[in-house]
Amino acid sequence: MNSGKLGNRTFVTIKDVAKTAGVSIATVSRILNHTAGVSETLEARVREAIETLGYSTNDAARTLKGKNSFSIGLIIPDIQNPFFPALVRSIEDTAHASDHAVLLCNSDGDVEQEMRYIRFLHGKRVDGILLIGGQQSNKSVELAESLQMPIVLLDRRVKGKKLPAVFLDNAHGGRLAVEYLLACGCQKIAFIGRRSLSSAEERFNGYCEALNDKNIEINRKLIQSQPFTFDGGYKGTEALLKEKVEFDAIFAGNDVMAFGAIACLQSHGMNTPQDIQVVGFDDIWMAKGYNPSLTTLCQPVAEIGQAAVNLLLNLREKTEPKVLEMRFLPQLIIRDSTMKKSKE
Amino acid sequence: MNSGKLGNRTFVTIKDVAKTAGVSIATVSRILNHTAGVSETLEARVREAIETLGYSTNDAARTLKGKNSFSIGLIIPDIQNPFFPALVRSIEDTAHASDHAVLLCNSDGDVEQEMRYIRFLHGKRVDGILLIGGQQSNKSVELAESLQMPIVLLDRRVKGKKLPAVFLDNAHGGRLAVEYLLACGCQKIAFIGRRSLSSAEERFNGYCEALNDKNIEINRKLIQSQPFTFDGGYKGTEALLKEKVEFDAIFAGNDVMAFGAIACLQSHGMNTPQDIQVVGFDDIWMAKGYNPSLTTLCQPVAEIGQAAVNLLLNLREKTEPKVLEMRFLPQLIIRDSTMKKSKE
């Protein structure tokens, strides 16, 4: 028995099962795939053979012959970015729930890397790609399209490309953040972020819209362009301090920047929320545990991941290339980095 | 051209290349694999055909016929545990560097899940498994062995199993932590952790050893068994406070617990490091940014991940089932959650 081999390992094949059960391999295949009526007698015999032999289907053969590989590629900038783990987790759970493997690839947001991975995943014949792109991912997307690979965009838009995508309404989040700070009594709200990514830009737009709504003029000095890191938040705050602009609140592009901002304030003898109020974005796990705990915008990560996988898997069924876009809403989570000031 | 199909997608196959180049598929295969001498003329023609046609090799076919699948399975409890992302990143970088895909699976530390994933990965014919196991992973390991799947243990030992493995010397880390706290002038050092995982148990052992070395008796009341979470750290500290045991330092099982501990202390009006000094373990990214920044033990995650992948990939070459174990040393990183007290 154990006719199959791969390297120095041996595998039970469909042939072994067929022989032990005394049927043809076609019958075994049918039973495995519930693909045609098979008599109960044979079915029982085959199932027993499968059991005793410990047969497991060979996905490589199935892929070679069949329609899909039961795997998807997930390209993200860096799993070490604390926003991604929760999203990745929900993607994997969803994918595995329909028996699809997830091949994780870290691109560092670099187009060349992305394209390398797309080619790699093409060789693996993945059923599709979930992409959280970088700034120039339009090239990657074009490559994927030319390779006829189904692709779904996640979290970030790609300029000039209309594609199936799952997003958060970042502008709405920005608006919520600023509106809440205003409601808290803040007047001079600074923004630390960067307009490099679509998501980041939208958050900034939300910030502007909320201020416009209240007829508050936007003060350029209150806007600091910094990378979305702890250090970025720290430096942006330092810059605000140096410029001697007055400000009473900071809306940070994400939670990690918010932590950096708070740390900077503290090292300059200012407290959050008493002196300066701070709002972050994403609601990563640490937002609750930071000192002070962080008011922030919570993304429905589980739903987003799930929607993205389902969208991708449905894509290959439909022949018409439906461009679907799903948009989710963030939710304001109020914690200790903000406070309602009594009118002075 | 484009003879291959998969679903409604089409692929360029080796046959297409052969036809365009006017050679046999055997020749193309040889060139692809540098497997035998081929005349420069033909090689040039073939390479050009590959280029113009945009051929990419079909891994499913290659796997079916050949020795490996160029993929490995990575089973971890949960990517959302902030210690894992950095490790996973280094694993993926290393694997991809030798053209292997990484199939990520989250088991939640549950044996049943682990076994489900092992079977799944077996079907995918992965070249091996990297396992960060849970408490009862001996069953999973046995399954993998019975399936003849190369397996390397990571980070945590599995009871009763001697296997290729890559570990941190956790006991050494525990010792370093406690020795440093003693050097800082602390006398009553509490431990919050849990002895469920081998890594955790070893950290505790290091704690005991360091105290024994100095002939300090171990006070049971100073030891709090708690899960390795923020809340665990918080509750463990609360318990210490309630028991009214005197203590001047806390060695937490990991960084997240340390954050919880510090938060709890603060909410009880005690400051770190002035009142209670705290040391964590792992040096996750937030350790530097927390308030106060955390003294902790840094794991050489990049090296560990790299070693694990290489060990796994080498495993299938060797026929003799060498049991290799690699042990890495943690490094004490001193930050603001500890301080040298002047003698009182």
Add this chain to the structure above:
DNA sequence: TTGAAAGCGGTACCAT
């Protein structure tokens, strides 16, 4: 209902 057999896209052995 069941079986025989033709491939899927490669690799590698055997000829030439």
Add this chain to the structure above:
DNA sequence: ATGGTACCGCTTTCAA
């Protein structure tokens, strides 16, 4: 050096 071809494990059509 090059080509022909058997075969990897499975799915699916065609006959029986």
